[in-house]
Amino acid sequence: MAVSWEKYPRRALQDKLPMKIPEQNPSRSLPVLCLLQKRQELMDVDHGLWAQKEEFQTRMVVLMQRREQLEQKKQELKGAFLRFDKFLQDAEARRSRAARRAAEARHGAGRQEAEAQRLRAQLEALRRERARLRRRLERLWPGARLLERVLGQLPEFQEVPELVARFGALADTLAALRLRERGLRAELEEARARLRRLRDARRDELLRRGQQRAQLLGRLEAARERALHWESQWAQIQNTAAEKTLLLGRVRMAALNLYQLVCQHQRQPPALAMEDTEGQLEQVKLFLLDRSALLASLPRSEPETL
Template sequence: MAVPWEEYFRLALQEKLPASSRKIPEQSVDHFPPVLRLLEKRQELVDADRGLQAQKEVFQTTRAALKERWEQLEQKEQELQGSFVRFDKFLKDTEARRSRALRRAAQERLRADRREAEARRLRAQLEELQRERARLRCRLERLEPCARLLGRVREQLPEFQEVPELVARFDGLVDMQAALRLTERQRLAELEEARARLQRLRDAGQGELLGQGQRRAQLLQRLEAARERTLRWESKWIQIQNTGAEKTLLLGRTRIAALNLFQLVCRHKTHPPALDIEDTEGQLEQVKLFILDLSAMLASLGQAKPTPAC
């Protein structure tokens, strides 16, 4: 059974004290509790320190374990990254192989389509050749009598040793006949056109003669009308000349009168304006200004004149 700290220190103190002083009255025990409490506190501190030390050791152990776990996790992370890289590379290689396989498949499909198109073209060409062969066979069967006829003609015409020579001669004769017929048709067409042109010329000549007679009559009428207008305009021209002479004479008189008035005005001015002798409008303008100034002066004099007394 554990002994309380206060009891333990009290017994130890009694053993160290002399016998005479061991008999301490009960009232002196009240002076030791602060020391005992201090020792108790110190023991508590020691126990707390031991607990902290134990917790520190536990913490260090846990920290080491966590550090080791962290290193393991980092190693696993690196391994996972390496696995990811390898898996990514594997995916890229797989995608590349898939792309190459798709391209090869597309190329194979394209080549197959080309071969199929070429096969269809060849089949169509074969069918066309077969139709051409059938047509030529029919033509050969149809021209067989002609070949026999040419053989008999060659026997009757020994100058043609070969059938192509006879055919060429026949073709030449046919072409010549066609050319002669074409020439004949052209000559007939030219003759008809010449006859039609002659008839048109005859009709046009008669119409031209009639038109010339009508135009001659119209021109004679226009000539008579022009003569009448000429006489009328000559009389008007003489009248205009006479009127112009009168107007010219009147204009000369007017200019002389304006010049005389301008000279009279210049006599009454200290600085007469220098105007050309032909400047009639300027002279009349100066006369007008002089008359206006004179009228104003007379009006001002009339206003300034005193009224006579009654």
């Protein structure tokens, strides 16, 4: 059956230490008995230390199962325990060598006492190390209790790693949402900037359109004034044309009457059309020139009667 690494130092210590005190000469065994008594005291202290260590290790194992975030610190503690185990093995080896030296040389009791003093110093150092580990455990214990209370309030989670994983996922989601929020805020700011630019462009366009409208209204007013002027001119032209048309009609009627009179005087039917006013005036002109020449050829005293 495999032995766990936590129990290995204790098992090795028990295997290497003698269980029975050998019978020796009372006069020579007093230092050895003292050494064995000190060694027994050290074993008792070690037993107590290992009992506390096993209890502490049990709690640490439970805490390791409940919270993965403390794995690194637990690995540090595990490394410390391994170093502690190695230290104990080295100490056991040194104690074994010291025992062999004591068996081989009984007169080395003084040196064994010095070794015992050194071991007691090492034991004191181990106690200080135990106190340090206990303080570390006390610092870590509130976090473990807090996780246990939170786990008790959340029945949907069975183990602390599930709770930690869930909160880790929520933290990642929150970070992603915050990143998305920053992106949306940037897009919103860009949209607002575009809106401001569009509003400025719209305002400039409205201003330009207003100026164009004012210009067009001015041009329209000027065009209306010109239209009124040309309408008045057109009315005047129409009135003048009507007068001229009336006068022309009268002239044409007069020319036609004269042409008809000339035709009657010449006893000839009218050969020209009624609309040929120029031809009629030409015929009247020729008739008048002919009569003028005739009158000029007659004496002044005998006027000819038409």
